[in-house]
Amino acid sequence: MTGTLSAGPTGRSRRAEVAGAGFAGLTMSIALARRGWTVRLHEQNDQVRDFGAGILRWRNAMLALEVIGVAGAIRANGVRPGTYDTNLNGEPVSSELAGYPYWAITRPKLHALLVSAAREAGVEIVTGSRAVGADPAGALLLADGSRLTADLVIGADGAGSAVRNSLGEFTQERKKYQDGVCRVLIPRPAEFQGPEWDRVIDFWTLEPDPMRILFIPTGPDTIYMGMMATTTNERASRIPIDVEVWSKRFPHLATAVELAGKAEGGRHDSYQTNRVTPWSTGRAVLVGDAAHAMCPALGQGASVGIVNAVELAHTLDQYDEIGEALAVWEERERAMTDAAQARSAYMAETRTLAKGNGFTPEVMETANFALPAVTPEIEAAYPVPAVNRS
Numbered sequence: 076m077t078g079t080l081s082a083g084p085t086g087r088s089r090r091a092e093v094a095g096a097g098f099a100g101l102t103m104s105i106a107l108a109r110r111g112w113t114v115r116l117h118e119q120n121d122q123v124r125d126f127g128a129g130i131l132r133w134r135n136a137m138l139a140l141e142v143i144g145v146a147g148a149i150r151a152n153g154v155r156p157g158t159y160d161t162n163l164n165g166e167p168v169s170s171e172l173a174g175y176p177y178w179a180i181t182r183p184k185l186h187a188l189l190v191s192a193a194r195e196a197g198v199e200i201v202t203g204s205r206a207v208g209a210d211p212a213g214a215l216l217l218a219d220g221s222r223l224t225a226d227l228v229i230g231a232d233g234a235g236s237a238v239r240n241s242l243g244e245f246t247q248e249r250k251k252y253q254d255g256v257c258r259v260l261i262p263r264p265a266e267f268q269g270p271e272w273d274r275v276i277d278f279w280t281l282e283p284d285p286m287r288i289l290f291i292p293t294g295p296d297t298i299y300m301g302m303m304a305t306t307t308n309e310r311a312s313r314i315p316i317d318v319e320v321w322s323k324r325f326p327h328l329a330t331a332v333e334l335a336g337k338a339e340g341g342r343h344d345s346y347q348t349n350r351v352t353p354w355s356t357g358r359a360v361l362v363g364d365a366a367h368a369m370c371p372a373l374g375q376g377a378s379v380g381i382v383n384a385v386e387l388a389h390t391l392d393q394y395d396e397i398g399e400a401l402a403v404w405e406e407r408e409r410a411m412t413d414a415a416q417a418r419s420a421y422m423a424e425t426r427t428l429a430k431g432n433g434f435t436p437e438v439m440e441t442a443n444f445a446l447p448a449v450t451p452e453i454e455a456a457y458p459v460p461a462v463n464r465s
């Protein structure tokens with residue numbers, strides 16, 4: 076794997092303890108290790124893995140993943156959707172994002188690519204290792220009573236972050252929304268084979284209550300189905316998928332819904348936002364959902380976490396003082412992240428994507444964001460079609 080890195084300013088050797096081997100923790104660990112840090116990554120589960128659904132890698136994340144040398148593998152293992160089409164009550168309403176550089180991939184595949192890149196970069200991954208907190212003086216506290224000192228302690232332990240919650244310094248603005256999503260991966264049926272089906276299709280019905288199927292091919296053999304409904308629609312919020320309820324509302328997707336009903340390893344999540352301020356205290360910092368969980372309405376949660384993690388490693392390279400680097404980093408990333416959270420919340424509250432033509436230049440600002448660590452050469456390799464530029 077290749078990537079573009081500048082050498083650290085002082086060539087010093089620093090140590091990080093990272094809690095949580097999700098997309099944010101893995102990205103953070105790779106980015107630091109590739110810049111010369113000694114990194115130990117703690118995962119509470121006995122295995123490092125993500126569950127069986129799919130994920131969109133928007134341009135912002137692809138640029139960041141180029142910096143750490145993982146983007147090529149995602150392009151090779153994922154699907155670049157030709158368009159993002161919206162369909163309301165069985166009728167097409169818009170076709171957008173033609174030529175936009177973004178990819179769909181299965182979560183287990185993306186996770187495996189990051190784990191392999193982390194190992195290649197020299198990250199030590201410890202499973203069955205649960206963090207219970209952090210000391211801002213520079214220590215990660217584990218459930219087994221260990222106190223691991225480090226130059227930097229990173230809480231990448233997801234929306235329910237124990238690292239974050241152990242520190243009194245953070246303010247959290249939490250909000251829950253009316254919708255939730257069942258996510259499953261299905262085998263790709265014959266009727267959806269062929270390059271003409273390599274596109275995202277966002278199927279909506281709004282009456283008597285909103286239900287949505289986000290149809291995303293993730294490879295020649297798999298389709299990711301994100302099946303959204305209000306959380307009060309108990310049958311539509313069930314795993315395994317309630318085939319009767321979903322096929323009644325989406326008769327044109329009967330085959331796919333039937334397969335969704337048989338899918339294993341699916342999961343249901345309700346929408347939530349958590350705006351945390353600040354993102355760091357002393358030598359402890361939060362990345363990913365621990366810092367900025369957001370509604371999945373724009374599919375940007377992991378992308379923003381990946382961008383922020385890569386930029387954190389870059390900024391730490393530029394400053395001798397950790398505290399100064401953390402302040403500069405938050406200054407660089409905060410406005411983009413707040414805007415992504417607010418925009419995703421607005422989309423979730425209004426369900427405005429159902430009307431089609433939702434990817435206005437303003438909505439695309441998050442996806443178009445190029446982190447400071449990205450070189451002009453990398454950016455040029457991901458051109459944005461004129462219609463999607465602000």
Ligand SMILES: Cc1cc2nc3c(=O)[nH]c(=O)nc-3n(C[C@H](O)[C@H](O)[C@H](O)COP(=O)(O)OP(=O)(O)OC[C@H]3O[C@@H](n4cnc5c(N)ncnc54)[C@H](O)[C@@H]3O)c2cc1C
Nearest residue numbers: 095097098099119131206232233363364371374376377378
């Ligand atoms: C329906 C839905 C669809 C989405 N679609 C997209 C999309 O298309 N594109 C996108 O970019 N984002 C998407 N997201 C958002 C994305 O899934 C999250 O933002 C992302 O997974 C967060 O990654 P993370 O690493 O911060 O946290 P997590 O994925 O939660 O990972 C945290 C890791 O830390 C571990 N852990 C937890 N606590 C501890 C502890 N105490 N000690 C040690 N380890 C611990 C966990 O086991 C886990 O491995 C979607 C979200 C939802 C709900």
